Amino acid sequence: MSCAALLAGPTAAHAAEPKPSPAIPKLTDDQGRTLTLRGWNVEDKTNRGEKALTLITEKHFRDMSAQGFNFARLLVYWDDIEAVRGRYSESYLRKIDRILAWAHKYNIKVLLDGHQDVFGPAFGHRGIPEWATRTDGLPFTPNPDDWFSEYFQPAVQRAFTHLYEDKDLQQAQAKVWRLLADRFGDHPAVFGYDFLNEPMGELKEGEDLPTAARRIERDQITPMHNRLAAAVRSVDRSKWLFVEPTPIVGEGVPTGLGAIKDPKRKVVYAPHFYNTAMEAGADYDPKEQWIERYEAAVTQYPKQYGVPVVVGEWGPLNNDGPNMGTFYRDALASFDRYSSGWAGYVWCYGGGYCAVDAAGKLRGHKQRTAAPYAVSVAGRAWTSSYEDGTYSLAYEGSWRAGGETVISVPPHAEGWRVRVSGRGWTGTREVPAGRGERVRVYGVPGERVTVTVRQGR
Numbered sequence: 001m002s003c004a005a006l007l008a009g010p011t012a013a014h015a016a017e018p019k020p021s022p023a024i025p026k027l028t029d030d031q032g033r034t035l036t037l038r039g040w041n042v043e044d045k046t047n048r049g050e051k052a053l054t055l056i057t058e059k060h061f062r063d064m065s066a067q068g069f070n071f072a073r074l075l076v077y078w079d080d081i082e083a084v085r086g087r088y089s090e091s092y093l094r095k096i097d098r099i100l101a102w103a104h105k106y107n108i109k110v111l112l113d114g115h116q117d118v119f120g121p122a123f124g125h126r127g128i129p130e131w132a133t134r135t136d137g138l139p140f141t142p143n144p145d146d147w148f149s150e151y152f153q154p155a156v157q158r159a160f161t162h163l164y165e166d167k168d169l170q171q172a173q174a175k176v177w178r179l180l181a182d183r184f185g186d187h188p189a190v191f192g193y194d195f196l197n198e199p200m201g202e203l204k205e206g207e208d209l210p211t212a213a214r215r216i217e218r219d220q221i222t223p224m225h226n227r228l229a230a231a232v233r234s235v236d237r238s239k240w241l242f243v244e245p246t247p248i249v250g251e252g253v254p255t256g257l258g259a260i261k262d263p264k265r266k267v268v269y270a271p272h273f274y275n276t277a278m279e280a281g282a283d284y285d286p287k288e289q290w291i292e293r294y295e296a297a298v299t300q301y302p303k304q305y306g307v308p309v310v311v312g313e314w315g316p317l318n319n320d321g322p323n324m325g326t327f328y329r330d331a332l333a334s335f336d337r338y339s340s341g342w343a344g345y346v347w348c349y350g351g352g353y354c355a356v357d358a359a360g361k362l363r364g365h366k367q368r369t370a371a372p373y374a375v376s377v378a379g380r381a382w383t384s385s386y387e388d389g390t391y392s393l394a395y396e397g398s399w400r401a402g403g404e405t406v407i408s409v410p411p412h413a414e415g416w417r418v419r420v421s422g423r424g425w426t427g428t429r430e431v432p433a434g435r436g437e438r439v440r441v442y443g444v445p446g447e448r449v450t451v452t453v454r455q456g457r
Contacts, residue, residue, distance in 0.1 A: 004418075004429050004431075004437055004438075004439050004440065005439070005440040005441070005442065006418065006420040006427045006428075006429055006439065006440070006441050006442070023299075023303045024299060024302045024303055024307075024308065024309060024338050025302075025306055025307065025308050026308055026340050026381075027240070027268070027308045027310070027340035027341070029376060029401075030238070031378075031400050031401040032378075032398075032400040032401075033376040033377055033378050033400050033401050033404075033405075034374075034376065034377040034381055035340060035341075035375070035376050036340060036341050036373050036374055036375060036376075037070060037071035037109060037191075037310055037340060037341030037342070037343070038068075038069055038070060038071055038341050038342060038369070038373055038408075039064060039069040039070060039071030039072050039073070039108065039109075039341075039342075039343050039344070039347075040064060040069065040071075040072060040073070040343055040344045040345070040346060040347035040355055041072070041073045041074075041075065041113075041312075041313060041343050041344070041345045041346045041347065042056055042060055042072045042073065042074050042075070042099075042346070042347050043055075043056070043074075043075040043115075043346055043348075044056050044075075045075070045117075045126060048079075048080060048126075049080075049083075050091065052077075052080045052092055052095065053092070053095040053096070053099065054095075055348075056074075056099055057102075058102045058105075059360075060072075060102075060347055061102045061103050061105070061106040061108050062102075062106055063347075063356065063360050064106070064108060064347060065106035065107060065108060066411070066436060067362065067370045067410050067411065067436065068370055068371075068372075068373075068408040068409065068410035068411075068436050069108070069370075070107060070108060070109060070375055070408065071108065071109050071110075071111070071191075071341060071343055072103060072108050072109070072110050072111070072343070072347070073110075073111045073113050073194065073312055073313070073343040074096075074099060074103075074110050074111065074112055074113060075113050075115040075197075076096060076112055076113065076114060076115065076180075077115055077116075077126050077127060078114060078116075078120075078127060078128055078129055078132075078173070078176055079120055079121050079126060079127060079128065079129040079130070080092045081093070081176055081179075081180075082129055082172075082176060083129060084131070085129070085131045085132075085172070088176075088179060093183055096112075096183075096184065097184075097187075100184065100187050100189040100190065101189075103189040104187070104188050104189035108189065109189065109190075109191035110189045110190055110191060111191055111192050111193070111194050111242060111312075111343070112180060112184065112190065112192070112193050112194065113194040113197055113312070114176075114177070114193075114194060114195050114196050114197065115127060115197040116128055116196065116197050116198070117147070117197075117198075118147060118148075118150045118151060118156055119133065119156050119159045119160065119163075120132075120133060120159075122135075122159070123140055123142070123150060123153075123155070123156055123159075124142055125147075125150075127197075128159070128163060132163065132169050132172060132173075133159050134158070134159060134162040134166070134169075135154075135155035135156075135158050135159055136158050138154035138155040138157075138158050139153070139154055139155060140153045140154070140155035140156060141153060148279075151200045152203070156200075157200070157201065157202035157203065158202060160199070160200055160201045160202060160220075161201065161202045161220075163224075164201070164220040164221070164223070164224055165220070170224075170227055173224075173227075173228065174227055174228060174230075174231035175231070177193065177195065177228045177231045177232055178231040178232065178234060178235055180193065181193065181231070181232040181235045181236040181239070182235040182236070185232075185235060185236030185238070185239060190239060191239065191240060192239045192240030192241060192242050192266075192268065193228075193232055193239060193240075193241055193242060194242040194243075194244065194270055194312060195224070195225055195228045195229075195241075195242070195243060195244070196221075196224070196228075196244065197244065197312075198244060198246070198247045198272060199216075199221050199224070199244060199245075199246060200216070200246055200247075201213075201216030201220055201221070201246070202216075209248060210248060210251070210253045213245075213246045213248035213249075213253060213255075213256065214253075214254075214255070214256030215256060216246060216256070217245050217246060217255050217256035217257045217258075218256040218257070218258055221245070221246070221257060222257050222258040222259075222260070225241075225243045225257075225260050226260060226261055229241050229260055229261065229262055229267075230261075233262065233263070233264070237264060238264070238266075239266070240266045240267070240268050241260065241262060241266060241267050241268065242267075242268045242270040242310065242312065243257065243260055243267060243268070243269060243270060244270050244271065244272070244312065245257050245269075245271055245301075247272055247274065249271045249272075249294075249297060249298055250271075250272060250273065250274045250275060250276070250294065251276065252290070252293035252294050252296070252297045253297055254297045254298075254300045254301070255271070255298075255300075255301050257269075257301055259305055260305075260307075267305075267307045268307060268308050268309070268310050268340075269301050269302045269305075269307050269308070269309050269310075270309075270310050270311070270312040271298050271309070271311060271312070272311065272312055272313040272314065273294065273311050273313065273314035273331070273342075274313070274314065275290050275316075278316045278317070278318065278327075279316070279317060280317075281317055281318045282318070282321075283318065283321030283322060283323050283324065284316070284321060284323040284324055284326060284327035284330075285323065286323065286326055286330065291330050291331060291334050294334075295334050295337065295338065298338075299338050302338070308339075308340045309338055309339040309340060310339060310340055310341050310342065310343070311335060311339055311341075311342040311343070312342075312343055313343060313344075313345045314331065314342060314343075314344060314345060315344045315345045315346075315353060315355075315366070317352060317353060319363055319364045319365055319366060320364050320365075324364070324365045325365050325368070327365070328365045328366070328368040328369070329368065332368065332369070332371075332386075336384070336385070336386075344366070344369060351363075355369075370410040370411075371386050371391065371410065372386060372391035372407060372408060372409050372410065372416070372453040373386070373391065373407070373408055374393050374405065374406070374407055374408075374451075375406040375407065375408050375438065376401070376404075376405060376406045377393070377395050377405050378397065378398050378399075378400040378401050378402075378403050378404055378405045378443065379395040379396045379397045379398040379400070379403075379405065379443060379445075379449070380395055380396045380398070381393070381394075381395045382394045382395050382396065382448075389454065389455035389456075390452065390453065390454045390455070391407075391451075391452070391453040391454075392450070392451070392452050392453075393405075393407070393450070393451040393452075394448060394449070394450045394451075395443070395448070395449055396446065396447070396448055396449075397422075397443025397444050397445050397446065397447050397448075397449050398443075398445050398446075399445050402442070403442045403443055403444070403445065404440055404441070404442055405440070405441040405442075405443065405449070405451075406438050406439070406440055406441075407438065407439045407440075407441060407451060407453065408436075408438055409431050409436055409437050409438070409439055409453055410436045411434050411435055411436040412431075412433065412434075412455055413433055413434065414433055414455050414456045414457070415430065415431055415432050415433040415434075415435075415455075415456065415457045416430075416431040416453055416454065416455060416456075416457075417429075417430055417431070417453070417454050417456065417457055418430075418431060418439050418451070418452070418453050419451070419452045419453075419454070420441050420449065420450070420451050420452075421449070421450050422443060422444060422447055422448070422449050422450075423444075423447050423448070430457055433457075439453075
């Protein structure tokens with residue numbers, strides 16, 4: 001994306017518009033600017049060993065950046081890093097290095113995600129190595145038609161219990177995260193670490209799922225996050241730490257996670273946003289008010305502990321139902337109310353969950369995800385909204401980062417007109433059709449700046 005700059009300067013006084021501080025804090029950078037992350041998960045679930053990560057190419061990051069996105073959640077697997085206990089794959093780490101170089105080239109911030117699905121390869125999936133999988137001989141029956149149900153198989157549930165509670169496995173998991181943080185903590189593309197994708201656990205007899213999820217989050221997942229946070233902080237003092245609840249929060253169930261201890265106070269709550277019926281291919285039903293229930297539940301933890309929110313995964317399998325346009329509108333509006341950003345699932349080229357088609361064009365209603373937004377704001381944000389092809393931002397300027405605010409404007413067939421005004425000053429910038437830009441805005445400290453990005457010229 002090309003760059004352009006506009007300056008808002010002072011003349012006459014204006015009346016201040018008081019706005020209460022948000023209950024949920026926003027992400028910030030080292031210069032104190034408010035950040036927004038918008039992007040996609042990037043993965044290679046197919047290949048292992050020497051072919052691991054080969055499905056991820058430079059094109060992924062070039063195309064994401066061209067559409068205005070600035071964030072990638074990169075799936076990495078412990079079973080690839082340490083397939084044999086105590087032997088860490090230098091080849092795999094070099095491939096991560098290569099991917100991070102591509103991301104940096106295209107100004108994409110990367111979250112390293114310690115991914116697992118149904119625990120790992122012992123159960124036909126990816127994640128925790130086989131040598132770290134302990135089942136006590138309990139049974140496992142694959143169910144490829146409903147893979148998520150495999151989480152409730154006795155062997156899988158017991159494997160999670162051992163991961164959380166066995167001292168040697170606790171130490172092994174911490175060593176992997178210390179290795180990753182030591183290797184990549186200074187890389188300019190790395191934004192943070194997501195310790196374990198969609199952690200699950202073992203239900204007790206007679207325990208319903210919401211009760212079990214809250215207990216597991218409180219008694220097992222919270223201590224795990226704290227162990228791994230300490231391991232990372234022993235070598236990396238600056239990057240953000242992302243912590244996930246169980247995926248049961250997707251049913252509108254508040255999490256049982258406790259406080260994450262971090263002297264740097266750089267913890268992010270990173271829930272996922274999936275609906276059971278829609279995951280099975282159903283259309284969105286606004287009458288069910290699932291998004292409203294989810295938002296009410298998922299905002300309790302960040303309000304209690306004062307941490308920002310980034311939604312780590314979201315996006316339906318069925319992208320073309322009659323109500324899917326409404327779904328994307330409602331979901332994106334909900335995220336804007338409480339989160340500092342999101343990563344859709346998933347940036348690949350094809351059908352199903354893929355964000356783009358074989359030609360690299362955003363598919364169907366996923367085009368709604370490519371909208372103008374403030375990448376960073378040097379000042380106190382007052383209002384920010386996008387509706388009917390118009391993005392609006394109003395904030396009070398500051399000298400943070402030299403007063404520079406950055407607006408991402410994605411490509412659009414009709415082009416865009418960017419209008420920036422301060423006290424008695426107005427400037428405009430035309431973004432030609434089919435192009436995207438990052439528009440840089442400079443405001444005077446203590447003065448209100450307004451930015452309007454409108455489709456058409």
